[in-house]
Amino acid sequence: MSAQNSTPRQLSFDELDSPLRETTFVVVDLETTGSSAGEDAITEIGAVKIRGGEVLGELATLVDPGRSIPPFIVELTGITSAMLIDAPRIERVLPSFLEFARGAVLVAHNAPFDIGFLKAATARCDLPWPPFQTLCTVKLARRVLSREEAPSVKLSALSSLFQVHTQPTHRALDDARATVDVLHALLERVGGLGVHSYAELVDYLPNVSAAQRGKRGLAADLPRTPGVYLFRGPSDEALYVGTAVNLQRRVRGYFTGSETRARMKEMVALATRVDHVECAHGLEASVRELRLLAAHAPPYNRRSKFPRRAWWITLTDEPFPRLSVSRRATPDSLGPFSSRTDAADVAATIAVECRIRTCTKKIRHDRVHGADCPDAVAGGCPAGSAPQSAEQYRSAPQAAVELIRGLDDAALHRLRDRVGELGAAELFESAARVRDRTAALAAALRRGQRLAALAAIDELVAARPREGGGWDLAVVRAGRLASAGVAERGVPPMPVVEMLTAAAETVIDEPSPLRGTTAGEVGLIASWLEQPGVRIVRTSQGYTEPARGAGAWQEWCALARSASA
Template structure:
């Protein structure tokens, strides 16, 4: 193929920008799932530049300059010289103008890094690294600057928090391919974007220039759908152009909690999900962060996205479960078998596995389990403990003629004591002592199934057996969110105004008639919905307003779930239960 004439090369290069978006060029550090889709106007950028004694790993920092940008505006600046404890080479002085005498008496890297880290929001006031810094570090040739900062942190005894990073050099190679610019040095890009004059080769001056270059690069990429920090972080990753352009489906979506549905051309639901921010979450599907092959196939046939805003995230999660249960979208994998439950119940003095239990029977049942095999292992754990003969087969007779053991069996189903756990741990130890490792593994599997059943019972039975539960969660802007459930089904959510007593709303919820009690346990709900409600009630900061139920949320004192060492045993058992 012949090269285009010189006069047409800039136009060709402009068209290549869209093509280059599909090439895999790493840019900074990809953000986590909990930070997907943050709009650029909400990002706090910390644009940093360093001056050093050289370029090798043994070189030292001589100056740190940084600019904090929020909402597109410069809000603060940071600058400090650093005494490296060694003379500055003449060639470095010629480049930066920094001399050895200028650095004498300046802070050492211990003090300089600590000051910068606290200013940038990488550490708290006590000097501890924040696990998820809110800022995004920006630098031109970021591996160089961030590498020096990381080494400085470690050499001075600080933990490096691994913030999100954007490299304007890598970004420029995508947004401005040659010959739009003849190279991608900071000075060249500054000239291309006609930035204001700054003190070149000094840290703060170069950081200010990088801020203006970053703005220019974002403006270039904006028409191509780059509008969030996640887009910037993955702009060079391989995403088909047709998929990236369809991000426009999310443009008019609200930034509120709710349920979203991907639809095909006939309007049939393909996938249902929920999110705290509908617009951001839907946008994230059309970026490189979406790596699931099944979801990518779904996106190729998506024609529309419909959303249902909700007042809270809990309402969104519940509506998601109900929609999946009703619509059966072909691309949903999770929560597609919410009605599939198995229980372990007592039949006289024996135990059995059944698919449904009555409303009263559930109070003495173990589960629910996802399938009969998991429930069967929990049943075997009980039979191994309470059969007449400890060496009897697991399918053998149980304590039908022993009232005391029958009572203990009932307590084991309810998780009131540790008889099953102690028995199985003993059998695991005995098998290990004679090097019967296959047998020890088998006992461990039974223990895991039993403990998992107890945990599921604790998550599901109290809420689903309660006639009515009302709980409150305080809002950041004031006021309360009140949730009300009946027999394990969320029936209403209300939010109260700030600086107003919530009692009238509580009284209103309590004045409404609860749902009729279903004769079959979980008939009006699913165990997944009940577990969401339990998580909400037990969340830190939640106020339990009203509990009208027979079964308390708290586990009995002697329950395996109340003993930390036995929860550790659940992990050791490989979490093989449902």
């Protein structure tokens, strides 16, 4: 085995976005005992390391496959079993090859074949397969060359077309050297098309229309930072809003073959520019995306365009209150629900358990309820048929308010007990229906109480550890993200916190469970706060959920969902 090498390391994505002339490639070719990576074995490895058109090193070795070589392979390659008697086994060869190739883009002619054999061999040797970036010269040739110029993209045909220095001979090192010359010729072709980095080469390989690729310039000046991007159309209208960890990389993906959605290709065809907002971290980007969606309602976005069009369960304002489902929320409303049907189902469960009337007639304060209503067991009103004054009826809506606020979960206990009773009586279908109603109610209560608990806090400051050191910081007021920033590694965080707090947005309160913020925004913030490592720096009030709320029912709900599935 012979090899020359230089110090290897794995390339990052940004390094792979550097010019092709600065990218290290290892071109590899294998000879094998057959065509099945799972059943056949490697008999020879040849590899050439190149960068900027120069050869940095070569590796070549025969490999003992531990079996005889089929006659047709001997005829094709000239490698006989006698030649392999003193050759090393693959378990000795692979570590050297992986070290030789580490940190480079792995290239092969018909890469799935060669890389498939190498992966199978590493698995049999209990070695990890490195996260190689790869390139197939067959695929590249078919993308670059027309059928008229290259009817065949076999290595022998391309070697003749490009008049390579080393002709392929079905020996690994010769074929690898021939592939190097073919690769250089193909890279010269794509260079003339504006493809100058490995990342751009990956984007170029899929068959993308010239018009779509021609708009890559819209991403050229975007920063490589977290943020929100907004595609605009010919009349400056907002077409699409999205978030990205790396704005330039994400937006550039819309102009490549990685974007396969017909709807997005149509959007790109209309786009004339891309606006962006840089953000301190992912939470700020997600919140700004929601706000832009609400402000512009872009036609190519499918979600969250109308965040305030939620449904709420609300007690009516009358002497004998009922539960109604509406768009308007009051401080004691339950929600939000995306579906009116789901809200109505939960409202019906609450009405039954809290004995709230479902009849719709108006009843004056000095009159009574119940005289004209059949009992619930007969399909009538949950409040019953016994006459009740407004004062006597008051306990029913009060029980609903206490259930919604998390002050009393007796209704959930009654429902759970009923599930057990029906199951014990072997009324399994009825038990399943009550179980599902209970789980739906508990989930709605938990969602509302979780979001309301955060919205109830006038000001909360939190910090999340950043990868590599430092802190992502957020100032939250009444459930809204009022300010966001970063304390980099080595920077004292508290002065940054004070600066962010002083510059934070002033929030205008509204009389609703979420104090005017949207469920989407407060939900994003709540999820961010629940991530591992997040610390509460300070709060104006305690951050707590009600002790008798639905939070304690999450394990039961998970079991119910599992049973339902």
